[in-house]
Amino acid sequence: MPRRIVIVGHGMVGARFVEEVRRHDPAGERASLTVFGAESHPAYNRVLLSTVVAGGLTAASIGLHDPDWATRRRVTLRTGVAVTAIDRPARRVLLADGTSEPYDELVLATGSRAWVPPTDGLLAEDGALADGVATFRDLDDCARILELGRPGGRVAVLGGGLLGLEAARGLVGRGVRVTVLHPHPHLMERQLDPGASGVLAAALGKLGVDVRLNVMAKRWTPELGLECDDGTTLSVDAVVVSAGVRPETDLADDAGIAVDRGILVDDRMGTSDDRVHAIGDCARHPGTVSGLVQPGFEQAEVLAGLLTGADPAARYLGTPLVTRLKARDIDLAAVGDPLVEPGAEWADASVEVLRFEDPFRGRYAKIVLRHDRLVGAIMLGVPDAAASVIQLFDSGAPVPSDRLALLLGRALPGEATSAGGPVGSPALLPSGALICRCNTVSKGALLTAWRAGATDVAALSKVTRAGTGCGSCQSAVSGICDWLAAAEPAELGEGAA
Known part of the structure; x- marks a missing residue:
């Protein structure tokens, strides 16, 4: 009888785990899969939300799968259904609609949620976002931001980290006047030193983003604007909060599973309950940090190999970090x-x-x-x-x-470059050079897929997944595709690969 695996979370990492399980077990003989997603939307590429805000993509275009994906993969998928509790003794998850689902193995891929600072006026009395306030974390947030940030309007963005700057650049590109408030002395302080931050702030200023450092929001009043702790008041129409995220650990914590700034996991992505596992932003592993898609994908691959028995020796040992700002x-x-x-x-x-x-x-x-x-x-x-x-x-x-x-x-x-950079002469690039970091796709893997019949960018992406993560390698994949189409047979030999 197939092992019953329940996945809580239908984001990028939860969806990747399902794909990896079905790669090892396409007929569903070893694992039956049931997925619950609290969002009403099917899985989509969250990394591209800033491009949706900027107008470069539509919400519909960032979906990860076609409508019959779950049926073809023998997956029971329920979107818009929240899991409210874990009954560990009974090995069941309890659902918001009053029903429950049994599991043999439970995978938590609940991600993280936007953190709203305790600034007066950002939240209504019932705890919901106040009028004129949006967070920047999911597809519904994008719709709200675009509704509030109309061309010619004024918006304040709280937070000068990666997402805040991407949101600010996207809004400016739509004709919105944007001021970024950052409470630290320089932007992106976790990734940049003061020198780089100064150059970045100047570059954003030339693009129309007003950056104010060492300033915190004090009070939001739609009729008056945003009061700041330096005594000034910004006359803005809306506030976008991008002040950080917090791992979604409530389910695990309430069930008595060990939590400390994330659900604690080992190299097998196991928690303190040997039937419960965690991957992605909700998990805390000593070898990585949250907020990036590549670690979640690698964790999903490891766990799928373990739970299907396809790779019982698989272990997750951490991910070398490369962070990219996706702003035009x-x-x-x-x-x-x-x-x-x-x-x-x-x-x-x-x-x-x-x-x-x-x-x-x-x-x-x-x-x-x-x-x-x-x-x-x-x-x-x-x-x-x-x-x-x-x-x-x-x-x-x-x-x-x-x-x-x-x-x-x-x-x-004269050599080609990879990982999102331009490709000048792919023939000189080593076969093992990574082209897509998110999915660990090398030049050699693209060449193998091309020889097997994937002879355009769309086909290469479908077969290898290159370009389906953060999207920063799309130009490199396109350049290699152009080279393959024009290359002489001798250039595609083993020596050239």
């Missing part, structure tokens, strides 16, 4: 640990820190090397350098001796 006209990547400075705890004599700063042209580059390996970088406005740096970070290869060339993007002349 701004190319920013933060890699590994870029905030190390000389004198830091582990910054011994083997650590090199190099910088290049060109604020007038919106460019900033910083690389952190240790024992001739790249361990951190900030790349703003230098896409060629960013792509080379990410390639070196992924491979762990020694960096070129010409550090300045690496900093300026000239260390690998």
Whole structure:
């Protein structure tokens, strides 16, 4: 009898887990799958929400699956149905409609929720968002933001982190006047140093985003505007809150499962209950941080291999971090640990820190090397350098001796670049070079798929999943596709791959 696996959460990571299980068990002989999603929408690409706000994509276009996906995959899918409790002794989940569902294995992929700071006026008495206030976390939030942020209007964005800046840039592109309030001395303080933040703030200013640092919102009143703690009042029509997220751990916590700033998991994605597992933003594993899609995908792959028996030795050991800002006209990547400075705890004599700063042209580059390996970088406005740096970070290869060339993007002349950068000469790119980090798709995997008949971008993406995560590698996939279409047979031999 198939093992009954219940998945709570139909976001990107929950959906990927289902796909991975069915990849190992297409006929459903080993696992029956039931998925509950609290949102009414089927799974969609949450990473592309900022592009929806900017007008580059429609809400319908970011869906992950076609309407009959669940039926074809032998999956019972119920959207708009919230799980309210876990009955661990009975191994059942209780649902908001009064029914319940038994499980043999329970997978929590509940993600995270937007955090609303305790600013007067942001919440109504019943705890709902007040008039003129929106968060930025899901598809319904996008619709609300677009309703509030009409062309010619004025919006304040609370939070100068990744999502806040993406929302601000998207709204400005729609003709909205935007002010970003950030309570810290510089933007994206978890990923950027002060120098990079200053260049980024200036670049955003040129695009029409007003950035105010070390300022917090004090009170929101729709009739008066947004009062700030520096004594000023912003005359704005709406407030978009992007002040951070919190893992959705209530189900686990209420059921007595160990929680500490996330559902605690081991390398097998197991919790303190051996029949309950957690993946994605709701999970806390020592080898990663929440908020990025790649760790969730890798966790889903590990857990699917374990629960189907296809890979009983699978373990999740963490994900090297690459963060990209998805905002039109701004190319920013933060890699590994870029905030190390000389004198830091582990910054011994083997650590090199190099910088290049060109604020007038919106460019900033910083690389952190240790024992001739790249361990951190900030790349703003230098896409060629960013792509080379990410390639070196992924491979762990020694960096070129010409550090300045690496900093300026000239260390690998004539070679293709990957991980979202331009592709100049794919024939010279190693077969193992990662093109799509989210889905761990190499150049060699794309070549294999092409030889098997996937001879356009859409087909390559469908077969390999390249470009279906954060979307930053789409230009690289397109460039490789163009090269494959024009390449001579000899170029596609094993030596060239």
